[in-house]
Amino acid sequence: MQESFVTIQDLNLKHQQKSVLTDLNWTTNIGDNWVLGGASGSGKTSLAKIIAGLQSGVGNVKINFATNTQLPAEVLFVESWYQFKNLEGVANFYYQQRYTSQQAKDTLTVHAELVAYGKEKHLHFDKVEPILEALNFSAFASSQLIELSSGEHKKLQLIKALWLKPQLLIIDQPYTGLDAASRKNLNTLFDEVAAEGLQLILISNDAELPDSINHFAEIKDGKLIEVDEFNLASHVQQHAREIPDFLKASPVYSSSAIIKMVDVNISYGEKQVLKGINWEVKAGEKWLLQGHNGSGKSTLLSLVNGDHPQSYANELYLFGNRRGSGESIWDIKQHIGLISPEFHWYFDATSTVWQSIASGFYDTVGLFQQLPYSKSAQVDDLVEYFGLTENKNELLSSLPLGKQRLVLLARTIIKNPELLILDEPCQGLDQQQTQHFNHLVDELCSNGMTLIYVGHFESQLPTCLEKRILLEKGEVKVVESLNTKTRRAELQSEIMRSTS
Incomplete structure (x- = not known):
């Protein structure tokens, strides 16, 4: 009998009086790596945040962390984009500010951000360097956070997550803004950490996935349904409306x-x-x-x-x-x-x-x-x-x-x-x-x-x-x-x- 890792029973969530999740049940076992797909707004991100303890729902969520591994007993949720802050801890930037070099000095550099993260999580810096090289990010060490594009910010989030290697890694839209070469290298990195015992839940409708993914699901009418790989992204084609x-x-x-x-x-x-x-x-x-x-x-x-x-x-x-x-x-x-x-x-x-x-x-x-x-x-x-x-x-x-x-x-x-x-x-x-x-x-x-x-x-x-x-x-x-x-x-x- 397979040993369960995440067990969810009768989970309910409402948003503005509308039901998002309804008596949702889901069990993931040791060795399972999932892709969670489906329609926008179906509740995928909310479910991920509940598992990670970042949002509350009504129901039971239990995670059985392994004790026979060096991987941290953590759930890390990587959001679809990262809201960085300036040196004073404020995030109220304006759009043109990223192109004004004098004001850009208000934010940390990529190197300083990684140093701070490594110190917080007690990580060795030499372990992040291969990840930086794989995602072609080493050249951005001196770049200010505010200077980075959306794809570069996504890479920075992914680099920190793969450096930490928690027991459960949940990533919302992992391929957002990434070029083709980066997507392929990222999937190789996912397979490497999965081989070390890290378990993945990827929220994605993309077809390019790591080989380690072995389960597929989507949320329909508030409930999680396991689906076949080939039906993951199949939705009823919307009738094309006439433009105004x-x-x-x-x-x-x-x-x-x-x-x-x-x-x-x-x-x-x-x-x-x-x-x-x-x-x-x-x-x-x-x-x-x-x-x-x-x-x-x-x-x-x-x-x-x-x-x-x-x-x-x-x-x-x-x-x-x-x-x-x-x-x-x-x-x-x-x-x-x-x-x-x-x-x-x-x-x-x-x-x-x-x-x-x-x-x-x-x-x-x-x-x-x-x-x-x-x-x-x-x-x-x-x-x-x-x-x-x-x-x-x-x-x-x-x-x-x-x-x-x-x-x-x-x-x-x-x-x-x-x-x-x-x-x-x-x-x-x-x-x-x-x-x-x-x-x-x-x-x-x-x-x-x-x-x-x-x-x-x-x-x-x-x-x-x-x-x-x-x-x-x-x-x-x-x-x-x-x-x-x-x-x-x-x-x-x-x-x-x-x-x-």
Whole structure:
């Protein structure tokens, strides 16, 4: 008879009077490694937090830690993203602050963060170095926490977890923001620690999983159901809704040239992040922007968004005007709809769903004025389109991560912008939501919208993409056409080969 490790009996949880978990029962045995998948908002993260003792539920949760192992008798829950703090223990940062080097010194470096964590957990620093190398993170030792992108923050969380090696490691969306090579190396690390007795619960709908995973489950109607591996991510396909009428109109372009960069360089002290970038985006083009974590993608986009202070020191043209010719950051942003994981971090979570979407008209992180009727009607149309009607008066922060991201995606397109910048837009979405959103992107782009799309997962890309720019170590490595199905298939093969 197998020895049980985690036993859950009759677990119940309500959120705002709605049942999330209902008489849930689950037993994991010694040697079991699970993937917990399913629809966004089904209760996966709440269940993980209850097991880790970070949230309360009604019911019985028992963990039988092993006594014949050197692994710490701990449950470590790694959230989908990490809320870091400055040197004074405060986390109230603003979005543009990560690009302002003087203010960035308010946070710890990666090395200092690891030293502090090692001291807290009584870990030997030489044990973390192989993990840093495997995830290609050694070069970030001197980087400030606020300078890191979402993928780099995810790596830092994973590095600390794999360094600690608790008896039970639960990770929410382990592959979020990671490039293909990092995902493969991470799975190798998972298999290594599992061989040492660490047990895994991964919350994920991704197909790339470690070999050590031997059980699959999802939550439906508040109960945990073990499923077959091949049915893990199968959901009923959502009927594609017709996009709102106001998004069917072609954007009104102020210039035929959207972006032009001439020998653009960005440095932080002796660290050069972008090197001699030459890139031109014309009205109506649809670009895929790719590169490994740390290749410079976020910095490149910050120049386009008007957020980076070093844009004035470079030859950069946005919407037909040279940067620094008298336009304000708000003049630039009125042309752009933006979503990124970093923007999500810094968004005002005290706004309601309706207010969050409406704020996109004014490029603010909250709604500070009353909308005219015509604009209010557009917000209502998007609320319905994204299936958020029952949530429209709820606080953004009260929603599951997937629905929060849908709200911000709706905010991104509310003004039918000339340029749509979608940086990993499907992070936190389940398969159905991803399919729904990419259908919308394809529809918008068929009406003439210009697109820059950042995505590491080839299965999550819209079909409208026509061109690709690939960054490597801050330089442009490839600029190519994606106009044929053959080339898209070749691209998929190239990415798979780069991980082997």
